[in-house]
Amino acid sequence: MRGSAARRRVIAVTGVAALLALAGACGKAGGDDDGGGAKAGSGVSAGAASQGASGEPASEGGKGLSQKTLDRLALSGQDVPGYGVTAVSGKGSSVDRGSVTAYRAATPAPCRPVYAAAQLGSLHDFTAQVVQDVVSDSDGLGEHASVSLASYTRADAxxxxxxxxxxxxxxxxxxxxxxxxxxxxxxxxxGAQPRPVSGYGDEAVAFEATQVIVGSGAGPAIPVTVLVVRQDATIATFMSLNPVQPPAIPQDVLDAQLKKLA
Structure with a gap:
């Protein structure tokens, strides 16, 4: 479970870092400006993201992608100018296969798929996985997203x-x-709330929720927005959080990743 714990720490630290960075930026940002990002469930269409073709297979005979292939489909700094891209799982880092055990034990049981998605995962074993943090080089609004790619059998996806x-x-x-x-x-x-979404991949689900720290005393309650997109047998999950204003997934990050999967 070492990889599982490490990934959760990254997500929690991202939330705290966003809290500090955005609190310092409050004087610069208009309170109603979402930075032009894609709020999960905003109902917008995919636009350019659905038009590109990477030439890579979305699955290998419906059996899921190899780690090497999925690594190539994950974002790099060249795909999203102005952002830093840091691998958390896969793409040269150890692949986290332990988190699914914790997801399958979360409570209440009927909500385990939501709990898993909010942490960039699912209840199913994957054939390959990449998790990355994508953070704007500008500190103006602290635009960021955690992006997970996971490949499954087509039936599991x-x-x-x-x-x-x-x-x-x-x-x-x-x-x-x-x-x-x-x-x-x-x-x-x-407080998980589904939101309408269309135009992304073969199918998409979006929701918002509030993230809380468990078992460490009083901690920040941070709004999160999550978009889950299936492209054949690969699931792309985008998550952003923001303690100051409604969180939004940067549209250029979303478009760039879905273009590589198309």
Whole structure:
């Protein structure tokens, strides 16, 4: 579970860093400006993201991609000028295969797909995975996204999406927490609200929630926005969080990643 704990720490630290950076930037930013990003569930279409073709297969015979192939499809700094791209899992870093165990033990049980998606994962075993933090070089609004690519069998990829939709319908008032058997999990989520979304990949699901720190005393409650897109047998999950204004996934990051998967 070492990789699992490390990934959760990265997401939690991102939230705290955003809190500090954005608090310092409040005087620069208009309160109603979302920075031009794509708010999950805003109902906007994919635009240029759906028009590109990378030439790479989205799956290998419906069996999922190899790690080497998925690494090539993940974002690099050249794909998103003005952003720093840091690998957390895969693409030269150790691949985190332990988190799914904690996701499968989260409570309440019907909300586990939402809990997993909010942490860039699912309840299914993947064939390959890349998780990256993409952060703007400008400190003006602290624009950032955590981006996960995970490849599955085609049947499992479809199940990831159907399970997430079903769970969101049941979990709008749930307090989602890690199991006591996984005390290092660290993060909980509450108030998950599905949002309409269209035009991305083969299918897409979007929701918003509030991230809370579990088991460490009072901590910041940070709004998060999540967009999950299926492109054949690959699931791309985008997450952004912002303690000052409604979080938004940078549109250029979203477009660049989906273009590489198309």
């Amino acid at each position: 479809r199940s990831v999406m159907s399970e997430l939709r079903a769970a969101l319908a049941q979990c709008t008032t749930a307090d989602m927490r890690p199991s006591p058997a996984h005390p290092d999990a660290g993060l909980g989520f509450t």
